[in-house]
Amino acid sequence: MTEWMSIVVVVNPGDVDLVSGLVWDLGVSGIEEQPLPDGAVELRIGCERTIAQQALEVLAERWAPTAEPVAADEGLDAWRDHAQVWRIGSIVIVPPWLETPSDVAESDLVLVIDPGHAFGSASHETTRMCLEAVVELVTPGCAVADIGCGSGVLAIAAARRGATTVVATDIAADAIVATLDNALTNNVADL
Structure with missing residues (x-):
């Protein structure tokens, strides 16, 4: 069974496309953009665990991403x-x-x-x-x-x-x- 992860990273609005491009190239399954009151943008990135490890390494070079596992049925019902x-x-x-x-x-x-x-x-x-x-x-x-x-x-x-x-x-x-x-x-x- 595939293990899924949710990566959260807060970026400046000007970095949204850059971050999205970087993680899409790694093969993530989806990205949710949520504007924050301070003008920053929270990105929630869904991907398989193996891709999450790569994405965290890439993102950690410039931002402070966090990750947590997603239960197989979390939210699906x-x-x-x-x-x-x-x-x-x-x-x-x-x-x-x-x-x-x-x-x-x-x-x-x-x-x-x-x-x-x-x-x-x-x-x-x-x-x-x-x-x-x-x-x-x-x-x-x-x-x-x-x-x-x-x-x-x-x-x-x-x-x-x-x-x-x-x-x-x-x-x-x-x-x-x-x-x-x-x-x-x-x-x-x-x-």
């Missing part, structure tokens, strides 16, 4: 506290720990979707736009490919709307697990 039901046209996306709304019509397509640690709870505008396209374009018997399927919400919606050939694929193992679990939950396990 915090979003669940803010999850909500989403309605996109006639599709209603319900997280399994929430109640299905009482105003759901029999003609609505209710999907129970748990994204787990994958993308695809319908909270993001692009997912909702794609679901609108599923409502508009998917007809019984058509074929659909969901590339970068995340939770599988688009593939599952297409299958439930009658697509007979549905392929869902992703490079993230968590996404494949979430898609298969959600497909089973929504009775379309033959994706």
Whole structure:
């Protein structure tokens, strides 16, 4: 299992691009910039432990970085506290720990979707736009490919709307697990 680290370094605004470039070149996974009240910028850098060691050496030449390990699931489930039901046209996306709304019509397509640690709870505008396209374009018997399927919400919606050939694929193992679990939950396990 990959060990993840969070590196924190405070820099002057003029050094943000330099620091970012240095650590991106090492292969970090992400950088969060947070302006501070004094005008400095705090950079939070996420990376694997082996990359963190290199990044700390490079950064320590000019700045004072700190690092701490990140638990494998730290924060990954915090979003669940803010999850909500989403309605996109006639599709209603319900997280399994929430109640299905009482105003759901029999003609609505209710999907129970748990994204787990994958993308695809319908909270993001692009997912909702794609679901609108599923409502508009998917007809019984058509074929659909969901590339970068995340939770599988688009593939599952297409299958439930009658697509007979549905392929869902992703490079993230968590996404494949979430898609298969959600497909089973929504009775379309033959994706």
